[in-house]
Amino acid sequence: MTIEATQKKILLVGAGAVGSIYGWRLQQAGCSVSVVCRSNYKVVKESGFQIDSTFYGKDSFKPNAVFSSCKQAAEELPEGYDFILVCTKILPDILNPAIILKDCAVNEKSTIVLIQNGIGIEKYYAEMFPSNKLITSIAHVFTKQVKTGVISQVDQASLIFNVFKQNPDQIISEEENIILEEFKDFLTRGKVNAKIEENIQRERWVKIVWNISISPVSVLTVGSNTRELLDCPETRNLLLESMHEAIRVGEAVINKPLTDTPSTELPKQILDKVDNLPEPFYPSMMIDMQNKRPMEIQVIVKNVIDYANNLNINVPILQTMYALLALIQKKNLNN
Ligand SMILES: NC(=O)C1=CN([C@@H]2O[C@H](COP(=O)(O)OP(=O)(O)OC[C@H]3O[C@@H](n4cnc5c(N)ncnc54)[C@H](OP(=O)(O)O)[C@@H]3O)[C@@H](O)[C@H]2O)C=CC1
Ligand SMILES: CC(C)(CO)C(=O)C(=O)O
Numbered sequence: 001m002t003i004e005a006t007q008k009k010i011l012l013v014g015a016g017a018v019g020s021i022y023g024w025r026l027q028q029a030g031c032s033v034s035v036v037c038r039s040n041y042k043v044v045k046e047s048g049f050q051i052d053s054t055f056y057g058k059d060s061f062k063p064n065a066v067f068s069s070c071k072q073a074a075e076e077l078p079e080g081y082d083f084i085l086v087c088t089k090i091l092p093d094i095l096n097p098a099i100i101l102k103d104c105a106v107n108e109k110s111t112i113v114l115i116q117n118g119i120g121i122e123k124y125y126a127e128m129f130p131s132n133k134l135i136t137s138i139a140h141v142f143t144k145q146v147k148t149g150v151i152s153q154v155d156q157a158s159l160i161f162n163v164f165k166q167n168p169d170q171i172i173s174e175e176e177n178i179i180l181e182e183f184k185d186f187l188t189r190g191k192v193n194a195k196i197e198e199n200i201q202r203e204r205w206v207k208i209v210w211n212i213s214i215s216p217v218s219v220l221t222v223g224s225n226t227r228e229l230l231d232c233p234e235t236r237n238l239l240l241e242s243m244h245e246a247i248r249v250g251e252a253v254i255n256k257p258l259t260d261t262p263s264t265e266l267p268k269q270i271l272d273k274v275d276n277l278p279e280p281f282y283p284s285m286m287i288d289m290q291n292k293r294p295m296e297i298q299v300i301v302k303n304v305i306d307y308a309n310n311l312n313i314n315v316p317i318l319q320t321m322y323a324l325l326a327l328i329q330k331k332n333l334n335n
Contacts, residue, residue, distance in 0.1 A: 008032065008186065011073055011081040011104060012063070015040065017143040017284065018115055019087030020049045020151050022159065024061035025190030034065035034073060034081070036104070041068045043149035053153040054278045056191065070104035080107025083183065086125070089288065090116045093298040097121070098128035105129050111179055115139050115159070117211050117284075118299025119204060119307070122164040133176055135183065136200055137161035138207045142281045154279045158193035162200040205250030206258050210270055211300045213242040215285035216321040219328065223290055227280035230271060238317070243267035245315040249308045292332045297325045 008031045012023040015035040027033040037044050048062035067073040073081075084105055090097045105112055111133040112125055122136050138160045143153040161183070163176045172180075180196050187194035197203050217235055218224050229235045244267060250258050257263045288295045301322045308315040 008082045008182075009077060010034070010083045010085060011036065011077075011110075012085045012087060013070060013100060013104065014086060014088030015044065015049075015063075016087065017145045017151055017153075017287075018139055018141055019085065020051065020061060020145075021053075021141055021143050021153050021157055022085060022087070022115060022139070022187075022192070023063060024049065024051060024059070025056075025157065025192050026186055027061065027063070028191070029186045029189035031186055032064045034067065034076070035063040036067045036070050036073050038068075040145070040148045041066065047149065049149050049151055051151045051153065055153070055156045070101060074104040074106060080109045082109070082111065083113055084110050085113045085115055087115045089284075089294065089296055090118050090121050090299050091294050091296060092121075092124060093302075094294055096124055096128070098124040101125070101129065105132055108132055111135060111183075113137060113161070113183070114164075116299075117207060118296055119208055119303040121299050123166075126164060126166060133179060134164045135161050135180070136164040136204070138197075138200070138203045140207075142277065144282060144284070144287055154277055154281055156191070156193055158195070159187055160195045160197045160200070160203045162197055164200070168199075168201070199254070199256070202250075202254050202256060202258060205246075205254060206266070208250065208300065208304060209243045209246045209258070209266060211283070211285075212246045212304055212318060213239045213267075213270075214274070215283040215300060216325055217242070218283050218286040219289045219295070220321060220324055223282070223286055225280040225282050226274045226277070230275060236271070239271065240267045242317045242321065243270065245308075245318050246304055249304055249311070249313055249315065252311045252313060253307050289328060289332070292335060294333060295325065295329055297322065297329055301325060 010031050010033045012019045012035040015037045023033045045066040048060050050060055052058050108131045113135040115137050141157040146152050163172050184194045247263050259266050285295045305318055
């Protein structure tokens with residue numbers, strides 16, 4: 001079955017660095033893409049996003065509609081959006097992340113798609129919206145909002161995804177499979193490297209290996225980019241060692257190696273990939289630290305440590321980094 005992308009209505013909640021890239025690519029594929037903005041509302045409403053990508057080139061992305069709240073977006077389309085992409089930072093230590101959708105995911109027809117980092121993030125949405133279909137995804141995209149409405153992005157964007165099931169043995173229905181294929185088709189038409197991955201939690205753990213190392217080390221070295229982190233032998237080694245700790249936890253949790261090749265090679269593979277990117281990048285946690293915004297330390301670091309503690313796995317590097325990040329977080333939030 002061929003589904004016309006133009007028939008599809010997408011609502012993007014959290015139109016920052018990541019959201020603007022995937023929204024732009026889906027609009028390029030022919031979907032109608034509306035966005036809910038917060039601090040960048042005025043600028044995006046007036047002139048859209050200005051995007052500079054090493055892979056896709058320079059363009060201006062003008063969403064089909066720009067809203068200042070989910071309520072306004074829902075009023076505009078009472079029959080509901082086909083897909084609601086959630087691209088906010090995920091901060092359960094501050095607020096239940098699913099609350100933001102309560103005004104716009106009211107219609108069961110909407111498939112909620114999470115494009116967010118972290119471990120254990122899906123439960124909030126699954127609990128609050130049990131009747132909606134829920135897709136969880138892993139984004140490799142390297143992007144940053146350099147100033148309001150202006151986005152820079154490195155390399156081709158990819159998205160690995162599947163339907164979230166609380167119990168991994170639950171079968172994906174035929175209807176869900178059609179939605180997955182349709183979403184993949186839109187992304188592919190938008191030149192996103194899209195993949196439906198059977199063991200999506202394994203991919204989440206692979207991504208956490210990136211995040212739990214590069215992001216804290218960048219923040220704790222007062223805002224280093226990946227070139228600086230890799231060129232310094234001490235931080236390079238710290239990245240590798242912290243990745244090995246996270247791999248041990250992930251493999252114990254999912255009860256499987258994280259990769260088909262020996263996962264002891266994963267840290268080096270990640271650093272090689274970072275080394276070969278067209279430009280160095282700053283991780284999103286570092287951008288939050290610089291802007292004194294809350295960092296995703298709960299879902300990226302603390303949840304992994306909690307798993308390690310429950311499984312009696314020693315993670316001294318992750319624990320040390322978390323303690324330092326927790327203080328930075330407290331100080332930023334108190335100011
Ligand atoms: N940047 C990257 O390269 C990558 C990031 N990720 C993950 O993707 C997710 C998004 O990250 P990223 O795009 O970098 O983050 P950004 O901070 O750039 O974007 C998040 C956006 O969500 C908006 N937002 C937050 N709360 C609300 C709300 N209540 N109503 C409306 N808008 C809201 C923010 O608005 P405001 O500006 O007002 O805060 C901001 O525009 C995170 O989980 C991150 O870890 C994954 C892969 C790569
Ligand atoms: C791995 C990295 C650094 C880029 O994809 C990321 O996920 C982030 O910036 O949060």
